[in-house]
Amino acid sequence: MNDTNVTANNITKHAKILSPKRNTTQATTIDELTDEQLAHFGIDKNSEYGQALFNTAQHLYYTQANMQQLWQITSDTLEGLSKENKVAYFNAKKFLSFQIAKILDTLQNPFRATYQSLSKQSGSQVSKSHYPLFDNVTALFSATPVVVRTATYVYACTEWVDDAFQGKESTHQIYSRLLNPTNISLANAIVDLEAGPYSADYLAWNFNSGMAAIDALLSNILSHGDVLIVSRNVYGGVYQLLHDYFARENRMDVQLEWFDGYSAQEFAIFMQQTKAKHSQRLSLANTANTGRALHVYIESPCNPHGYVLDVAGISKIAHASGHVVMLDATLATPILHQPLQRLDKEERPDYVVHSYTKDICGSGATTAGVVIGEAYRMFQSKGDCVNGYDWSKTMFWDVYYIKGAFLDSEKAFDVLTGMKTLEMRIMQKVINTFVFSQFLASHLSFNVNCHAIGGHPNAALREGQMRHGWPCALFTVDMQGKDISHSTISHSTLSRPIVSRPIISRDTFVRFFDALEPAFSHQVSIGQHNTIVLCPALTSHSELDEAAQAKGGIYLTTMRIAMGTDNVRELIAHFINSTKLHIDPVIPGFSEQFMSVPEIDDLYLRTCLRVSHQHFSSGGSISSMLT
Numbered sequence: 001m002n003d004t005n006v007t008a009n010n011i012t013k014h015a016k017i018l019s020p021k022r023n024t025t026q027a028t029t030i031d032e033l034t035d036e037q038l039a040h041f042g043i044d045k046n047s048e049y050g051q052a053l054f055n056t057a058q059h060l061y062y063t064q065a066n067m068q069q070l071w072q073i074t075s076d077t078l079e080g081l082s083k084e085n086k087v088a089y090f091n092a093k094k095f096l097s098f099q100i101a102k103i104l105d106t107l108q109n110p111f112r113a114t115y116q117s118l119s120k121q122s123g124s125q126v127s128k129s130h131y132p133l134f135d136n137v138t139a140l141f142s143a144t145p146v147v148v149r150t151a152t153y154v155y156a157c158t159e160w161v162d163d164a165f166q167g168k169e170s171t172h173q174i175y176s177r178l179l180n181p182t183n184i185s186l187a188n189a190i191v192d193l194e195a196g197p198y199s200a201d202y203l204a205w206n207f208n209s210g211m212a213a214i215d216a217l218l219s220n221i222l223s224h225g226d227v228l229i230v231s232r233n234v235y236g237g238v239y240q241l242l243h244d245y246f247a248r249e250n251r252m253d254v255q256l257e258w259f260d261g262y263s264a265q266e267f268a269i270f271m272q273q274t275k276a277k278h279s280q281r282l283s284l285a286n287t288a289n290t291g292r293a294l295h296v297y298i299e300s301p302c303n304p305h306g307y308v309l310d311v312a313g314i315s316k317i318a319h320a321s322g323h324v325v326m327l328d329a330t331l332a333t334p335i336l337h338q339p340l341q342r343l344d345k346e347e348r349p350d351y352v353v354h355s356y357t358k359d360i361c362g363s364g365a366t367t368a369g370v371v372i373g374e375a376y377r378m379f380q381s382k383g384d385c386v387n388g389y390d391w392s393k394t395m396f397w398d399v400y401y402i403k404g405a406f407l408d409s410e411k412a413f414d415v416l417t418g419m420k421t422l423e424m425r426i427m428q429k430v431i432n433t434f435v436f437s438q439f440l441a442s443h444l445s446f447n448v449n450c451h452a453i454g455g456h457p458n459a460a461l462r463e464g465q466m467r468h469g470w471p472c473a474l475f476t477v478d479m480q481g482k483d484i485s486h487s488t489i490s491h492s493t494l495s496r497p498i499v500s501r502p503i504i505s506r507d508t509f510v511r512f513f514d515a516l517e518p519a520f521s522h523q524v525s526i527g528q529h530n531t532i533v534l535c536p537a538l539t540s541h542s543e544l545d546e547a548a549q550a551k552g553g554i555y556l557t558t559m560r561i562a563m564g565t566d567n568v569r570e571l572i573a574h575f576i577n578s579t580k581l582h583i584d585p586v587i588p589g590f591s592e593q594f595m596s597v598p599e600i601d602d603l604y605l606r607t608c609l610r611v612s613h614q615h616f617s618s619g620g621s622i623s624s625m626l627t
C-alpha cells in the first residue's frame with residue numbers, strides 16, 4: 001500500500017463516523033462512503049439533485065476528517081502554546097462553529113420546503129406539522145445554556161441509535177431520563193469548577209436532590225454485608241438512609257462504623273480498629289466468596305457544626321489499603337475547598353457529592369444534587385473495561401440508567417444560573433461567619449462551636465485545608481450553661497469559669513429563639529441568601545436518638561446558624577434586641593454582656609477588609625495571566 005492510500009484510508013476511517021452505515025460500511029474511500037449514503041436514502045446520484053447532495057455529503061466527510069486532525073493537533077500542542085496563540089486558535093475555532101451552524105441553517109430552507117410539501121396542514125395534522133429541528137438550529141447561538149424541555153429526541157438513523165444505546169454516540173441523545181443537554185451542561189460546569197486542571201479526568205451525574213445523589217452513590221458502591229466507616233456528624237437524612245435502609249439486616253446488612261475524629265491520625269487508628277472488629281467478615285477467604293469490602297463515607301465540613309475533616313490525609317490512608325472514599329462536600333462548595341485538585345491523586349477522594357440545593361444554586365428555589373468521580377468509574381461504553389473497571393459497574397449503567405432520579409433541564413438551568421454568583425456569595429458569607437461567631441463568643445453564656453474562631457480545636461485544619469483558610473458558613477451555638485466536651489473536639493471554644501454561666505430554662509430559650517424572626521429565618525435548609533437558624537435536636541437531626549445527638553454535640557439549646565449574605569450588623573442588632581426582650585427579664589443585664597457597639601463596628605470593618613484583601617490579592621500578578 002502506498003502513502004497516498006494510507007492517508008486516504010486514514011481519512012475514510014475518521015470520516016465514516018458520519019455514515020448512516022458507520023458500523024457495516026465496506027467503503028474504503030470518501031467517494032464510496034458518499035455513494036453508499038445516497039443509496040441508503042434512495043437518491044439517484046446521476047440526477048441534478050443527486051449531484052448536489054453528493055457534493056455536500058462528500059465535503060462533510062472531508063470536514064469530519066479534518067476536524068479529527070484539528071483535535072489531534074490541539075491535544076498535541078495546547079500545552080506549549082503562548083497565550084496569544086491560544087486566543088487566536090480559540091476564536092478561529094469559534095468562527096468555524098458559526099460557519100458550520102450557518103451551513104445547517106442554510107440547509108433549513110430546502111429541508112423545510114420539502115417537509116411542508118409533504119404535510120397537508122389540515123385538522124389534526126396541525127400538531128404534527130411542527131418539526132422543531134428547524135427552529136432549534138439557531139438555539140446554538142444562545143448565550144446561556146438552552147433549557148431542553150423534551151423527553152425524547154429525533155433519531156438520525158438506525159445504526160446511530162444502536163450506538164447511542166451502547167453509550168457510543170454522545171451527540172445522539174435518546175431519552176431525557178438518561179441524558180439531556182442542559183443537564184450535561186451543568187455536569188460539565190461543576191466538573192470544571194471542582195476538578196480544575198484535572199477536569200478532563202472527571203465526569204459528573206446530576207440528580208433530582210442531594211439525597212438522590214447520595215443514594216445513587218451508595219447504591220453503586222455498597223454490596224450486601226459491606227462495612228462502611230462514616231464520619232459521625234453527617235446530615236440527618238444521610239444518617240436515616242444508612243441506618244434505616246442500607247444497614248437493615250433484611251435489606252443490605254451494611255455494617256456502619258461511626259468515626260468520631262477529624263484528623264488523619266485518628267482515622268488511621270479507627271480504620272485499624274474497624275478492620276480488627278470485622279476481620280472475619282473482611283477476611284480474604286470471605287471477601288472472595290461474598291465480595292464484601294470496607295468503604296469510607298465522610299462529610300466535610302460536617303453538619304451541624306461546620307467542622308472539617310482532614311480529607312486528603314484520610315483519603316491517603318484509606319487508599320493505601322484500597323478502600324473507596326466518598327466525600328459529601330456540600331458545605332464547602334468548590335469555592336472553599338477543592339479536594340479533587342490535590343496533586344497527589346491518592347489524596348483525592350474517589351467521589352465528591354454536592355447537594356446543589358444549598359450554596360451552589362443558592363436561591364433556595366431548587367432541589368438538586370451531583371456525584372463527581374473519575375470518568376472510568378462514572379461512564380464507559382458498553383463492553384469496555386478501563387483500569388480493570390468493567391463498564392457494567394460504572395455509575396451510569398449500574399444506577400443512573402435504571403433508577404431514574406435524573407435532574408430535569410429547568411432545574412439544571414437554575415443551578416447553572418446560581419453558580420455564576422457563587423464565589424461572591426461565599427465571600428460575603430465568610431465575612432458574616434467571622435463577625436457573627438466572634439460577636440457571640442464575646443458573651444460568657446454562649447458556647448460557640450465554630451472553627452472560624454482562632455484557637456478553636458478545628459481551626460488548624462480549617463486554616464490548612466480551606467481556600468485562604470476561610471471558614472464554613474455553618475456553625476452551632478448553645479446555651480447549656482456549662483462546658484460540653486466531645487471525644488475529640490471540645491464544643492466550648494472559650495474556657496471560662498462555669499459558675500459565670502447561668503442556666504437558661506427551656507421556656508426562656510424557646511421564647512428567645514422564636515423572637516429571632518424575621519432577621520433570622522426559621523427554616524430547615526442551609527446555603528441560602530438568608531441567614532437560617534434552627535434547633536437541630538428538633539429538626540435536621542431529630543432522626544438521631546438523644547444519645548446519638550449528644551455524641552454529635554447536639555443539645556436541646558443548640559442553635560444551628562447557617563449564615564446568609566445579609567448585613568451581619570442588622571443580624572447582630574436583632575439578636576441583641578431579642579435577648580433584651582426575653583432573657584433580660586430572667587437574667588438581668590444579659591444583653592449587655594456582648595462586646596461593645598464600637599467593638600462590633602470595628603470587627604466588621606476589619607473583617608471586611610481582611611477577607612476582601614485575601615480574595616482580591618489571590619491569583620498572582622497579571623504577569624502570570626499574560627503568558
Ligand SMILES: Cc1ncc(COP(=O)(O)O)c(C=O)c1O
Nearest residue numbers: 209210211235330355357367368
Ligand atoms: C451536607 C448535606 N448533604 C446532603 C444533603 C441532602 O441534600 P438535598 O436536600 O438536596 O436532598 C443536605 C441537606 O440538607 C446536606 O446538608
